[in-house]
Amino acid sequence: MAENIPEVILNDGVKIPGIGFGTYKMNGAEGVEGMKKAIDLGYRLLDSAFNYENEGAVGEVVRQTLVPREELIVCSKLPGRHHAYAEALNTIQESLYRGGLDYYDLYLIHWPNPRVDLYVEAWQAMIEARKRGYIRSIGVCNFLPEHIDRLVKETGVKPSLNQIELHPFFNQEEMRRYHAEQGIVTESWSPLGRASRLLEDPRIGSIAEAHDKSISQIILRWHVQLGALPIPKASSTEHQLDNLRIFDFELTADEMQVISSLNSGRLWNQDPAVYEEF
Numbered sequence: 001m002a003e004n005i006p007e008v009i010l011n012d013g014v015k016i017p018g019i020g021f022g023t024y025k026m027n028g029a030e031g032v033e034g035m036k037k038a039i040d041l042g043y044r045l046l047d048s049a050f051n052y053e054n055e056g057a058v059g060e061v062v063r064q065t066l067v068p069r070e071e072l073i074v075c076s077k078l079p080g081r082h083h084a085y086a087e088a089l090n091t092i093q094e095s096l097y098r099g100g101l102d103y104y105d106l107y108l109i110h111w112p113n114p115r116v117d118l119y120v121e122a123w124q125a126m127i128e129a130r131k132r133g134y135i136r137s138i139g140v141c142n143f144l145p146e147h148i149d150r151l152v153k154e155t156g157v158k159p160s161l162n163q164i165e166l167h168p169f170f171n172q173e174e175m176r177r178y179h180a181e182q183g184i185v186t187e188s189w190s191p192l193g194r195a196s197r198l199l200e201d202p203r204i205g206s207i208a209e210a211h212d213k214s215i216s217q218i219i220l221r222w223h224v225q226l227g228a229l230p231i232p233k234a235s236s237t238e239h240q241l242d243n244l245r246i247f248d249f250e251l252t253a254d255e256m257q258v259i260s261s262l263n264s265g266r267l268w269n270q271d272p273a274v275y276e277e278f
């Protein structure tokens with residue numbers, strides 16, 4: 001069990017670990033085994049979504065692991081097709097039934113889908129769900145400042161966290177600054193760029209050599225030093241372990257700068273101002 005994972009305190013007082021475990025594409029019995037291994041190694045935050053169709057597997061992991069429920073942070077997400085108030089509340093309840101859980105620690109609106117313009121209603125449902133005890137902490141994914149400002153203006157409730165695409169090819173400087181000003185935690189999805197050419201980058205490679213670490217470890221450490229919370233997905237035990245061993249070294253300011261300078265844009269052309277996901 002990795003005991004050196006720092007704790008992050010959200011703006012509503014909920015405490016979560018400084019690294020999470022991505023579960024996209026971890027489904028069924030194989031997914032359960034992979035996630036259970038991750039928990040054995042020390043991960044405590046499982047990032048799922050209604051649309052990953054693995055809330056059932058996540059719930060099974062919660063029941064099978066010896067780690068007490070209150071030590072786990074289980075996260076799921078509301079899909080874009082269920083933003084209307086009553087549907088959103090039903091979907092959150094359905095998420096609980098699918099997982100066989102009494103509550104989610106974290107629940108996020110998956111995409112704002114601004115053209116449809118129902119994300120404020122979805123947020124009102126999330127606020128109600130938290131009041132009813134279905135969810136401990138409510139947040140968003142892929143929201144731009146204009147979307148978050150509107151949530152706050154219309155409901156008075158600020159998200160605890162915004163999960164956004166963030167990796168060295170897309171370092172999200174502006175969003176990170178906005179979150180820091182607002183007291184919202186930045187969580188990084190695809191923190192390793194989904195193992196694309198990012199993991200072969202020679203400039204990160206030289207930094208990895210200097211620290212006797214893997215390229216993935218250097219990238220994840222970069223996230224942590226930026227003040228972002230990465231949620232790498234890894235089905236292999238070797239990768240899962242590799243990704244946890246990032247709290248025993250530090251990158252210099254120059255090294256941070258080299259990695260940040262790789263910024264070139266989104267990897268999947270999913271600009272939340274126009275991209276939609278249902």
Ligand SMILES: NC(=O)c1ccc[n+]([C@@H]2O[C@H](COP(=O)([O-])OP(=O)(O)OC[C@H]3O[C@@H](n4cnc5c(N)ncnc54)[C@H](OP(=O)(O)O)[C@@H]3O)[C@@H](O)[C@H]2O)c1
Nearest residue numbers: 022023024190191192193194195216232233234235236239
């Ligand atoms: N909110 C959203 O819209 C959104 C969008 C995308 C993703 N997410 C969340 O973010 C999580 C992470 O993102 P992601 O799954 O897209 O990509 P990722 O975590 O950036 O990359 C995962 C890939 O990296 C490989 N990998 C992991 N650790 C490695 C290591 N140490 N060395 C070499 N390769 C390594 C994995 O291989 P193996 O699996 O073979 O070990 C897998 O192919 C998702 O699982 C999901 O929970 C959220």
